[in-house]
Amino acid sequence: MANSNVTLHTRLRVLAMNLWWTWHPEVISIFTDLDPYLWRRVDHNPIAFLNQTTPDEIENRASELVLHSRINYAFRRLDEYIKKRKAWGAVHGGNLNSRPVVYFSAEFGLHESLPIYSGGLGILAGDHLKSASDMGIPMIGIGLLYQQGYFSQLLNQEGWQQENYVNLDIKNLPLQAVRDANGQPLVVMIDTRTGPLSARVWKLQVGRVPLMLLDSNVEENCKEDCELTSRLYGGDDRLRIRQEILLGIGGARILQGLNIFPGVVHLNEGHSAFAILEGIRRYMEYDGIPFHRAHRRVSQYVVFTTHTPVAAGHDRFPPDLVEEQLGLFREKLGLSHDDFMALGRVNPSDKSEPFCMTVLALKGSRRSNGVSALHGHVSRLMWQPLWPSKSESESPIGHITNGVHVLSWLAPQMYQLFETRLGPDWSTRMVHPDIWEMVDEIDDGELWETHQSLKMRLIRFCRRRLHTQSVRLGHDETVNLIDQILDPDVLTIGCARRFAAYKRGDLILSQTERLVQLIQDASRPIQIIFAGKAHPRDDDGKRLLQRVAQFSYNTAYRNRVVFVENYDYNVARHLVQGVDVWLNTPQRPLEACGTSGQKVLLNGGLNLSVLDGWWNEAYEGNNGFAIGHGGMHNDSSIQYKRDAEYLYETLEKEVIPLYYDRDVGGIPHQWVSFMKNTIKTLGWRFSADRMVKDYAERFYLKAATALSAETMY
Numbered sequence: 001m002a003n004s005n006v007t008l009h010t011r012l013r014v015l016a017m018n019l020w021w022t023w024h025p026e027v028i029s030i031f032t033d034l035d036p037y038l039w040r041r042v043d044h045n046p047i048a049f050l051n052q053t054t055p056d057e058i059e060n061r062a063s064e065l066v067l068h069s070r071i072n073y074a075f076r077r078l079d080e081y082i083k084k085r086k087a088w089g090a091v092h093g094g095n096l097n098s099r100p101v102v103y104f105s106a107e108f109g110l111h112e113s114l115p116i117y118s119g120g121l122g123i124l125a126g127d128h129l130k131s132a133s134d135m136g137i138p139m140i141g142i143g144l145l146y147q148q149g150y151f152s153q154l155l156n157q158e159g160w161q162q163e164n165y166v167n168l169d170i171k172n173l174p175l176q177a178v179r180d181a182n183g184q185p186l187v188v189m190i191d192t193r194t195g196p197l198s199a200r201v202w203k204l205q206v207g208r209v210p211l212m213l214l215d216s217n218v219e220e221n222c223k224e225d226c227e228l229t230s231r232l233y234g235g236d237d238r239l240r241i242r243q244e245i246l247l248g249i250g251g252a253r254i255l256q257g258l259n260i261f262p263g264v265v266h267l268n269e270g271h272s273a274f275a276i277l278e279g280i281r282r283y284m285e286y287d288g289i290p291f292h293r294a295h296r297r298v299s300q301y302v303v304f305t306t307h308t309p310v311a312a313g314h315d316r317f318p319p320d321l322v323e324e325q326l327g328l329f330r331e332k333l334g335l336s337h338d339d340f341m342a343l344g345r346v347n348p349s350d351k352s353e354p355f356c357m358t359v360l361a362l363k364g365s366r367r368s369n370g371v372s373a374l375h376g377h378v379s380r381l382m383w384q385p386l387w388p389s390k391s392e393s394e395s396p397i398g399h400i401t402n403g404v405h406v407l408s409w410l411a412p413q414m415y416q417l418f419e420t421r422l423g424p425d426w427s428t429r430m431v432h433p434d435i436w437e438m439v440d441e442i443d444d445g446e447l448w449e450t451h452q453s454l455k456m457r458l459i460r461f462c463r464r465r466l467h468t469q470s471v472r473l474g475h476d477e478t479v480n481l482i483d484q485i486l487d488p489d490v491l492t493i494g495c496a497r498r499f500a501a502y503k504r505g506d507l508i509l510s511q512t513e514r515l516v517q518l519i520q521d522a523s524r525p526i527q528i529i530f531a532g533k534a535h536p537r538d539d540d541g542k543r544l545l546q547r548v549a550q551f552s553y554n555t556a557y558r559n560r561v562v563f564v565e566n567y568d569y570n571v572a573r574h575l576v577q578g579v580d581v582w583l584n585t586p587q588r589p590l591e592a593c594g595t596s597g598q599k600v601l602l603n604g605g606l607n608l609s610v611l612d613g614w615w616n617e618a619y620e621g622n623n624g625f626a627i628g629h630g631g632m633h634n635d636s637s638i639q640y641k642r643d644a645e646y647l648y649e650t651l652e653k654e655v656i657p658l659y660y661d662r663d664v665g666g667i668p669h670q671w672v673s674f675m676k677n678t679i680k681t682l683g684w685r686f687s688a689d690r691m692v693k694d695y696a697e698r699f700y701l702k703a704a705t706a707l708s709a710e711t712m713y
Contacts, residue, residue, distance in 0.1 A: 008062050009055035011075045016046035017174045018205045020078055022111040023130060023407040025415070027074045034061050044570065045113035048172040082208060087136025088693070095704050096696075099263030100138035103128060104251055104272035106243075107150075107232055108143050108211060112569040114173060114204070115149035116213070118232055119498050119533075120595060121307055123569070124371075125268050126206075127405035127595075131688035133207030134407075137696055140260070141211035142251035142272070144243065145175075145202055150232045153533050153566040157473055159549030161534055161542050165231060175202040178212060180257055187218065188253040190245060191328045197225055197242060199250050201257075212254050214246055233535065241317050241325050244357065248274025249329070256282065263704035266303040266695070267365070270315060270357035274326075276302055276364035277343075281332055291333055295364065300706040302365035303699045306358060306397070307592045309370075309378045310502060316354040317344075346385050362386055362397075366706070367699045370399040371593040374616045378589050400698065401614055402593040403691035406430055406683075409599040411577040413450050417442065430683065431690045439680040444672045445665070451580075451604045451675070452488065458578025459486045462529060465564050465571075478558055485559045486527055491659045493608070494579035496531035496567055496596065499545040505532060506547050507585040510644040518651065519560045524660045526651070527560040528583075529575065531567040572596065577603045581625075581655060584609035585643065588632050598686040604675045608655060610643060614686060623678040625650050 006014075012030070021027040031039050031046055035053070042048035050058075062068055090097065107122030108114075108129070117123060125141070132139040151163035178186045178201040186201045198220040204211040216228040228242055235243075252275045255262060267273055276298055283294035308314055319341055323330075330340040342348035343363060344355035362368055362383060370376035376399025384392045407415070407427060418426050422438045429435045463482050470478035478485070486492070497503050508515060508528070518526050530548050534541030552563040564571055576582070576599035584597055584607065594613040601607065607624040609615040619626050628646040633639040662668050684690060 007055050007059070008068065008071050009050065009053070009058045011071055012046070012058065013050050015074055015078060016050060017176075018078060018082075018207065019110050019114075019174065020081060020133075020205075020207045021046065021074075023405065024074070024077075025412040026070070030067060030070055030074065033065055033067060034058065042172075043113055044111070045172060047174055048113075048169075051172060084136065087134070089132075089136035089138060089696070092696070092701075093137060094701050096138050096263050096700060099261055099704060100140055101132070101264040101266055101700055102140045102142060102255060102260075102262040103132075103266045103268065104142045104247065104275055105268035106144065106247060106271035108141065109569060110204075110206060110211075115168070115568065116143065116146050116232065117569075118150040120593075121269060123572075124307075124402055124593075124595060127403070127408065127688040128268070128692060129206045129209045129211060130405040130408060131403075131692040133209045134405075135689060135692055135696075136208065137692060137700070139209045140255075140262075141206065141209060142247070142254060143211065143213050144229050144232075144247055145213035145215040146229055146232045147215075147217060148230050151533075151536060155469075155473075155549050155563070155565055159546040159553065159563075161545055163536050173204075175204055175213070177201075178203050178254070178258070181259070186254065186257050187220070188214070188250045188257060189220075190249050190253070192242075192245070192325050193327050194324060195222065195225075197221065197228070197246060197250075199229070199246055201254055212251070214250050214254070216246060237317055237321055238325075240315065241321060244271050244315065245274055245325060248272045248276075249278045251275055252278035252282070262301065264301050264303060264700045265298075266305070266700075267361055268305050269307050270304075270361045273304075273357045273361040273364065276360065277329065277333065281329070284333065291335065299364050299366045301703045302361075302367070303695070303703060304361040304365035304368040305371065305400075306361075306368065306379055307371055308358075309375055309382065309590050309592055311382075315357040317357075318354050319351070322355045346383075358383075359386065367703060368397050369699075370397060371402045372613045372617065373399050373401065374589050374613065375399060375592040398698075400691060400694045401617065401686070402595050402598075403686045403688040404595050404598045404602070405688040406602055409573065409576060410602050411454050413453060414577075414603050417446065417450050430687050431693060433684050436680045436683050439676050439683075442676065444669055445667055447604060447675060448667050448672055454578045454603060455492060455580070456488045456578075458492075458529075458574050459488055461574045461578075462486055462562055462564055466562055469565055475553070475558075477555060481559065485562060486529070487525075487560075490560070491524075491526045491581065491656060492579050493526060493528045493581045493583050494575045494600070494605075495528060495583040495585075496564075496572065496575055497584070499532050499534040499541040499548075500538065501540050501544065502587045502590040504585045504587055504640065504643075505530075506544050507640070507644055507647060508583065509547065509551055510640070511648060512551075514648055516557065518656070519557045524656050525560065526656065527562075529562055529564060529579065531564040531571055531575065533567055572599070576600045576605065579605050580659065581606050581608050584612075584615065585627065585647065586610055586612050587636060587639065588612040588630065595686075598682070601678045601682050601686070604679065606655075606671075606674055606678060608647075608650065618682050618686065620677070620681060622674060623681055624674065625655055 015021050105125035107117040108125045109117030109123035110126040129141050148165040154162040180186045189198045199214040199216045200218050202213045217226045279298040280294040344360045345353045370379040379397045380395040384395045421442050467482050499505050534545045549563045552561045582597050582600040591613040597607045610627045611630040658671050
């Protein structure tokens with residue numbers, strides 16, 4: 001990488017091939033400066049950008065803008081980052097440095113230019129890899145390459161969601177074909193009763209962490225199997241189980257093909273739990289041991305994270321489908337059909353019970369966890385029947401609260417402010433609470449002005465998106481008044497999420513007249529930015545979304561209530577960096593964690609949320625706002641009405657008065673005090689660096705050590 005004869009175009013391609021650039025705005029700014037229109041047209045994809053420019057064009061443009069030194073500096077920084085030897089993992093990683101952590105997930109949210117994620121689970125997985133990279137923890141990610149990704153969303157005139165799927169162009173993605181020891185493209189193959197299933201393997205570099213992605217679109221497969229990795233979370237049970245066989249068993253065979261022996265296998269949700277069975281099969285075959293010994297050995301090094309307190313969110317498959325797809329594999333394990341099904345049943349003797357992937361993961365892992373303190377409690381209660389001799393509190397499910405990758409979600413302006421006030425090394429020490437104490441030293445006016453600039457950036461972004469939406473929908477009055485939509489001086493509430501019934505995205509619409517009064521108040525108005533998708537097969541979620549969209553179409557307050565289509569990484573980034581308040585209204589306790597609010601706090605926004613997930617352990621009274629007191633009525637309709645009343649009372653009596661209480665210079669000092677408190681008290685606690693460090697110290701190192709001891713017997 002140090003060769004001075006390398007062209008600028010080549011150096012930029014080296015940068016683009018490693019997703020390290022996604023959390024370094026100084027690299028992104030190079031592309032935006034080179035050609036801002038092209039950058040926007042290629043959806044912020046640097047590979048596509050470079051594929052549409054020549055080396056001479058890059059040289060000429062860089063000379064005009066004096067960009068040579070910035071490109072060379074970024075090139076050197078990436079080189080130094082990759083070669084760094086003093087990261088936390090190198091010092092504290094123990095035997096992980098020879099036997100890495102392998103992290104399985106059905107989706108990874110890394111950037112909007114790689115749409116192989118649907119929402120929070122994938123974003124969490126992407127943040128996990130990024131922080132593992134920053135901390136130098138040896139890790140390999142394993143997932144699926146979805147040729148059509150998750151859908152792009154459009155709304156029709158009635159506000160009904162339309163799904164649009166577009167094939168990804170491999171040549172415009174930072175992928176490299178993985179090759180075996182003979183230099184041939186690595187292909188994994190799994191036998192099923194309906195025929196073999198094959199997949200090639202691509203590598204995506206995320207800083208120091210390689211992410212291996214399985215792609216079933218190969219000539220060895222039939223047409224149906226070629227389309228197996230087309231869409232994320234699409235199709236019926238048969239397609240879903242074959243995807244999960246590919247992810248779990250196929251993912252584990254990647255390691256075998258590359259002669260990698262993991263110290264830890266971390267399953268992010270139950271989709272990849274078949275990896276446990278492949279690990280058992282490998283030990284039985286390699287060491288000649290029976291199933292029960294191999295099962296015990298594998299469980300020593302498996303870590304399982306469950307994210308779902310909603311029963312319907314756990315994959316379950318009927319016995320005949322399991323036998324059809326895994327019968328040949330079952331025979332290799334030497335198990336009868338009933339014994340195999342028992343691995344995925346809460347009650348092994350109940351032959352009518354389907355095979356549950358979460359049960360398989362819990363039975364096959366020595367260490368498992370929920371993703372917040374409250375979710376850990378809910379999970380122990382939910383799965384206690386698996387351990388009938390234990391009380392609920394003794395169920396072996398702990399918790400590690402999720403966090404977010406700070407540098408991926410922190411606005412550049414906020415980064416510069418922290419660098420100036422917290423010190424140039426603050427980002428390498430963010431897990432230490434003392435570093436955040438310096439937030440109190442930031443001038444109120446400086447923090448407020450920084451936030452206001454981000455809010456204006458959000459509003460400009462929304463206006464651009466709404467202009468496109470309004471032209472398509474024929475909302476001429478919106479097109480004509482686009483510059484009047486959203487006001488930077490008005491309290492701005494962000495409300496974006498997956499539209500599912502338990503998330504109650506329409507709670508704020510439950511008292512329409514009261515809401516309209518708040519929107520149209522002459523002296524202290526509010527405005528709301530909505531965004532989010534419903535699952536393609538969730539008509540209830542679509543109807544909920546439609547209600548919100550139709551509300552935003554009302555001409556009486558269209559300038560104060562907007563719905564931004566196609567919620568993705570880019571929309572989320574703008575929202576969490578620019579809103580004053582983040583609204584979260586799930587039905588407690590069904591929000592496992594809810595990391596979007598954690599991204600908001602880094603940028604000075606305040607949370608207004610039901611006391612669920614992470615907010616249940618974060619709220620302190622002077623760092624945001626609570627909806628209610630954590631109560632849960634047995635009748636969900638009564639709880640809905642109660643929470644709606646709590647929401648309006650909190651808005652009217654706490655949020656709005658605090659926001660509009662200004663000094664003569666227009667600065668809301670008490671509000672800014674809340675902003676400082678939220679950054680100071682929560683910034684370190686809810687970072688992905690803290691989360692990954694917790695996994696390393698509490699799970700990874702112990703699992704790897706236990707495996708080393710187990711293999712001696």
